[in-house]
Amino acid sequence: DTAVSQTPKYLVTQMGNDKSIKCEQNLGHDTMYWYKQDSKKFLKIMFSYNNKELIINETVPNRFSPKSPDKAHLNLHINSLELGDSAVYFCASSQWTDRTNEKLFFGSGTQLSVL
Amino acid sequence: KNQVEQSPQSLIILEGKNCTLQCNYTVSPFSNLRWYKQDTGRGPVSLTIMTFSENTKSNGRYTATLDADTKQSSLHITASQLSDSASYICVVTSPGGYSTLTFGKGTMLLVSP
Numbered sequence: 001d002t003a004v005s006q007t008p009k010y011l012v013t014q015m016g017n018d019k020s021i022k023c024e025q026n027l028g029h030d031t032m033y034w035y036k037q038d039s040k041k042f043l044k045i046m047f048s049y050n051n052k053e054l055i056i057n058e059t060v061p062n063r064f065s066p067k068s069p070d071k072a073h074l075n076l077h078i079n080s081l082e083l084g085d086s087a088v089y090f091c092a093s094s095q096w097t098d099r100t101n102e103k104l105f106f107g108s109g110t111q112l113s114v115l
Numbered sequence: 116k117n118q119v120e121q122s123p124q125s126l127i128i129l130e131g132k133n134c135t136l137q138c139n140y141t142v143s144p145f146s147n148l149r150w151y152k153q154d155t156g157r158g159p160v161s162l163t164i165m166t167f168s169e170n171t172k173s174n175g176r177y178t179a180t181l182d183a184d185t186k187q188s189s190l191h192i193t194a195s196q197l198s199d200s201a202s203y204i205c206v207v208t209s210p211g212g213y214s215t216l217t218f219g220k221g222t223m224l225l226v227s228p
Contacts, residue, residue, distance in 0.1 A: 004158070041202065043159070043218040090158050106158025 003027050006091045006107035013081055014115055021076045021110045023091030031055075032074035033104070034066060035090040043090070049074050050096050081114045088112070117142040119219035121205050127225045132195055136222045138188040138205030146215075149206040150179050150190050153221065159204055162190070195226045 006023040013019055025032060033056075034046040048056035049068040063079045078085060091107040119140045128134050140148070147166045151159035163172045163179040165188070171180050176193045192199055202221040209215035 041220050043204070045216065092158070103161045103164070104159075106160070108157050 004091055004093050004105050004107040006089075006110055008110060009108065010111050010113075012113045012115065015081055015083060017081050018077070018079045019081060019112075020078070021089055021091075021112075023074050023076070023107060025072055025091075025093040025105070027093055027095075027105060029093040029095045029105070030071055031094050031096045032068065032071075033092040033094075034074065034076050035092060035106075037088040037090060037109070039087070047074075047076075078112075081112075083114050086112055086114045117207075117209070117217045119205055119207050119217050121203075121219040121222050123222060124220070125223040125225070127227055128195055130195060130197055130226050130228050133191065133193050134195060134224065136190045136192075136203050136205075136224070138190070138219055140186050140188070140205070140207045140217070140219075142186075142207040142209060142217050144209050145183065145186075146208045146210045148179075148181055148188050149208070150177070150188075151204040151206060153202045153204055155201070162203075192224075197226050197228060200224060200226045 004025045031050045033048045035043050036046055037043050045058055046060045047066045051071055052068045065077045068074045088109045088111050090109050092104045094104050122137045147164055149164045150162040152162050153159040162174050162177050165172050165181045167183050178191045181188045190203055202223050204221040205219040207217045
């Protein structure tokens, strides 16, 4: 009954490949996010979707394309993987109604290693 | 530039002892300050959220304080347990929601038996 689940947990791939990370939340939230945590441990927002609509798109290479088939899912597709893409990617969700006190619920992360 | 600085970078304490983690920020305008706990290999989990008008908030053995004038926050952990070993991340939000979150680098706490 995991609230925010993402797969796979680990992803090891070669440079130049295309890969996808999937995320699903069963909390009934209307907003989902992708964050990247680099080797320095900073968490940086990449994308946010509210009710399947893109609302935040930070400066991310267009090799990264999020797709939200419905409110409960937000997948991340990455084309032409580069060494610098190696990081831990976290999916998160929240309810957009009370932005002052709303909590972010994070998935367990996907550790991406590009060789 | 909006920044969140946390100290110490890492900390080792004996089980049962108390500890205090610090967070200084330069984020403006300010909406709220959050503390998250991130276990190794897991996503962050929210511990406390404090708005401008709140200067202390507790969650079990965790007590967070906020001084909005000096832009400082602390997280005090009482009677530490082995399961408290984790990274503790301070996050400051500006009005406008999650596009305006500024994350600290975290303090890595190790509770030793």
